[in-house]
Amino acid sequence: xxxxxxxxxxxxxxxxxxxxxxxxxxxxxxxxxxxxxxxxxxxxxxxxxxxxxxxxxxxxxxxxxxxxxxxxxxxxxxxxxxxxxxxxxxxxxxxxxxxxxxxxxxxxxxxxxxxxxxxxxxxxxxxxxxxxxxxxxxxxxxxxxxxxxxxxxxxxxxxxxxxxxxxxxxxxxxxxxxxxxxxxxxxxxxxxxxxxxxxxxxxxxxxxxxxxxxxxxxxxxxxxxxxxxxxxxxxxxxxxxxxxxxxxxxxxxxxxxxxxxxxxxxxxxxxxxxxxxxxxxxxxxxxxxxxxxxxxxxxxxxxxxxxxxxxxxxxxx
Numbered sequence: 001x002x003x004x005x006x007x008x009x010x011x012x013x014x015x016x017x018x019x020x021x022x023x024x025x026x027x028x029x030x031x032x033x034x035x036x037x038x039x040x041x042x043x044x045x046x047x048x049x050x051x052x053x054x055x056x057x058x059x060x061x062x063x064x065x066x067x068x069x070x071x072x073x074x075x076x077x078x079x080x081x082x083x084x085x086x087x088x089x090x091x092x093x094x095x096x097x098x099x100x101x102x103x104x105x106x107x108x109x110x111x112x113x114x115x116x117x118x119x120x121x122x123x124x125x126x127x128x129x130x131x132x133x134x135x136x137x138x139x140x141x142x143x144x145x146x147x148x149x150x151x152x153x154x155x156x157x158x159x160x161x162x163x164x165x166x167x168x169x170x171x172x173x174x175x176x177x178x179x180x181x182x183x184x185x186x187x188x189x190x191x192x193x194x195x196x197x198x199x200x201x202x203x204x205x206x207x208x209x210x211x212x213x214x215x216x217x218x219x220x221x222x223x224x225x226x227x228x229x230x231x232x233x234x235x236x237x238x239x240x241x242x243x244x245x246x247x248x249x250x251x252x253x254x255x256x257x258x259x260x261x262x263x264x265x266x267x268x269x270x271x272x273x274x275x276x277x278x279x280x281x282x283x284x285x286x287x288x289x290x291x292x293x294x295x296x297x298x299x300x301x302x303x304x305x306x307x308x309x310x311x312x313x314x315x316x317x
Contacts, residue, residue, distance in 0.1 A: 030280075034267070046075055047075065047231045049074075050072050054068055067257040068258045077231055083236060083288060093257065094235050096108060110199060120196065127205055129176065129188070139159075141163060141194050145158055167186065182213040182217050186220065202235065205234075206241070244281075248264050
């Protein structure tokens with residue numbers, strides 16, 4: 001593939017592989033409305049391009065290759081998730097996209113301009129809570145605006161607009177310790193979006209939340225994305241989450257991280273949790289599971305040491 005080609009433009013739906021060959025599960029084709037929506041997505045301009053990206057860390061034991069020759073592109077207003085087994089370089093990738101880590105080789109472009117460090121064209125939301133504990137919700141959201149040159153008054157006006165958008169009206173004067181985990185992440189999203197980035201990078205942002213709050217935050221994020229001109233790159237290890245949120249999913253192979261496959265999600269929008277049992281949803285999840293954790297023959301079963309610490313006859317099976 002030449003540098004001038006976009007992976008997303010040359011892709012075959014549901015199974016274009018780079019490098020490792022796999023036996024692919026059969027995925028259902030999208031319905032007509034979903035196919036039209038995906039075509040419309042591909043017709044939009046490319047916002048983010050990754051070209052032949054490589055990253056090698058130096059350690060006492062020698063060089064460790066984290067990412068090898070990774071290329072892909074993301075269109076405006078696309079929701080792209082990145083999944084893969086532990087050690088595939090997901091977090092390293094998103095840190096390079098954010099400009100927090102330098103690549104060993106290759107290039108990252110936003111709107112055709114090389115990324116050489118953090119910038120206002122990219123927002124970042126981490127898994128951990130990164131709010132300033134001594135600032136209120138409003139001051140946290142306004143902080144980046146003031147650093148960019150806005151007056152405190154103007155920054156406050158804009159901050160309140162974003163606070164309203166993420167559903168936290170009435171909490172402007174609260175401090176982070178007075179908020180739930182999900183509410184803190186909503187503040188972090190508002191703070192990132194307030195600066196007007198082209199791309200929102202999210203590194204397992206809901207990983208520390210309980211299951212119920214996580215589901216609520218997934219629904220909130222889709223509502224926010226629907227109403228904001230933003231492109232999202234979302235790192236997750238949760239396959240249900242990836243299928244539920246995404247237009248397209250990249251699957252990375254581990255050690256070193258390299259593209260295994262990218263696929264378009266055939267589940268219709270708007271998304272709802274009622275779609276999880278559907279054929280399209282479950283087939284997509286099963287395909288991802290097969291790519292990330294291929295079955296072995298015979299299956300590997302971990303056997304624990306047979307040390308008995310209960311009375312004989314006191315059985316549970």
